[in-house]
Amino acid sequence: MGSGTHVLGDDRPNVRVRDLVRSVVAALAPEELPLVDGLRRFDDATVVRRLSGRGGRREPLGFGIGEIAVLVTPVVWLVLDGVAQRLEAVTAEHVERVLTGALRRLFRRPAPAVEVPPLTRGQLAEVRVLVLAAAEQRGLLSGRAEEIADAVVARLALADGPGTLAPQAPEPPAVPGGPPDPGPITGRD
Numbered sequence: 001m002g003s004g005t006h007v008l009g010d011d012r013p014n015v016r017v018r019d020l021v022r023s024v025v026a027a028l029a030p031e032e033l034p035l036v037d038g039l040r041r042f043d044d045a046t047v048v049r050r051l052s053g054r055g056g057r058r059e060p061l062g063f064g065i066g067e068i069a070v071l072v073t074p075v076v077w078l079v080l081d082g083v084a085q086r087l088e089a090v091t092a093e094h095v096e097r098v099l100t101g102a103l104r105r106l107f108r109r110p111a112p113a114v115e116v117p118p119l120t121r122g123q124l125a126e127v128r129v130l131v132l133a134a135a136e137q138r139g140l141l142s143g144r145a146e147e148i149a150d151a152v153v154a155r156l157a158l159a160d161g162p163g164t165l166a167p168q169a170p171e172p173p174a175v176p177g178g179p180p181d182p183g184p185i186t187g188r189d
Contacts, residue, residue: 014115015159017044017080021073024151029072036073044114048081072148075134080152083127084116119156128153 018040025032039047051074119127128149135145
């Protein structure tokens with residue numbers, strides 16, 4: 001989402017999905033930070049494809065889909081990306097982004113990070129419902145799902161733009177499709 005997309009009357013800038021995900025995971029599942037930091041090497045489309053299992057590879061992250069089902073990271077990243085994509089589709093800037101994306105692909109430039117604009121209370125309530133549904137679908141207990149949904153909504157409501165959520169790991173440049181053979185994701189930076 002472009003940085004010019006805002007809720008009417010709201011001067012807060014957009015927040016990158018990857019920053020929101022890292023902030024929520026750092027608070028609720030710090031043991032998943034190596035996974036999040038490893039995924040941040042990739043562009044957002046590749047991360048979503050790998051987390052959702054649409055990448056065509058049998059084991060998108062170097063381990064089986066059974067292990068990914070109980071993680072917080074896929075729930076948060078997939079829901080926030082979906083929200084950002086849906087909001088982008090309804091903005092007047094969408095056509096411009098489509099053309100810019102085509103030119104970017106033509107010249108093989110990495111895609112900008114997906115961003116979420118400031119949301120209204122109603123939109124925040126919808127995000128909460130989406131997170132709860134995604135968590136339930138992945139088999140998380142209802143208490144844990146509530147905790148994740150509350151954390152996501154709190155960070156969306158309080159976010160003032162990039163860099164305001166939590167200290168971030170250094171951002172490696174996103175490469176379309178990622179590195180040729182990243183190997184297993186480890187806990188090292």
